[in-house]
Amino acid sequence: MAENENESGHVEEPKNFTPKDPPKLDPPKDDPISVEELAKCDGTDSSYPTYVAIMGTVFDVSGNTAYSPKNPYNVFAGKDASRALAQSSLKAEDCKPEWEDLPDKEKGVLKDWFTFFSKRYNIVGKVQH
Numbered sequence: 001m002a003e004n005e006n007e008s009g010h011v012e013e014p015k016n017f018t019p020k021d022p023p024k025l026d027p028p029k030d031d032p033i034s035v036e037e038l039a040k041c042d043g044t045d046s047s048y049p050t051y052v053a054i055m056g057t058v059f060d061v062s063g064n065t066a067y068s069p070k071n072p073y074n075v076f077a078g079k080d081a082s083r084a085l086a087q088s089s090l091k092a093e094d095c096k097p098e099w100e101d102l103p104d105k106e107k108g109v110l111k112d113w114f115t116f117f118s119k120r121y122n123i124v125g126k127v128q129h
């Protein structure tokens with residue numbers, strides 16, 4: 001195990017989560033995206049992009065096969081998966097938008113994931129509830 005690897009197997013990056021080769025991102029959009037529309041963007045239909053939402057912000061993860069069907073992170077696709085990200089869970093039942101009631105430590109993990117996604121994926125809108 002590499003010395004910068006943590007218990008979950010994740011390689012710890014510098015705390016700002018900047019990727020080695022930062023992609024050129026588009027200006028963030030705040031178009032409303034319904035829960036139904038988001039659900040279509042779960043990677044199963046190739047005529048739709050693949051989206052993951054965190055705290056209501058929708059990221060386009062289409063370019064990363066990690067979120068494709070059959071890959072474990074597909075569980076996050078097509079929904080607001082805030083709670084699962086905060087809790088380091090891959091369970092489908094944890095992939096839900098509620099995070100406000102979580103302890104500060106998990107809120108911190110969630111914020112870190114938000115930063116991680118912000119540096120890698122275009123923001124295409126906000127979930128409309």
Ligand code: HEM
Binds near residue numbers: 084088089090
């Ligand atoms: C033994 C368990 C695990 C291993 C070995 C593992 C391994 C990895 C590896 C190698 C990466 C790519 C590293 C990078 O791009 O910086 C990654 C990314 C990721 N992991 Fe895990 N992981 C594990 C558990 C989990 C769990 C429990 C979660 C639940 C939150 C999770 C969520 C993610 C997410 C969201 C990414 C980012 C994918 C991306 O957009 O690039 N992982 N993981």
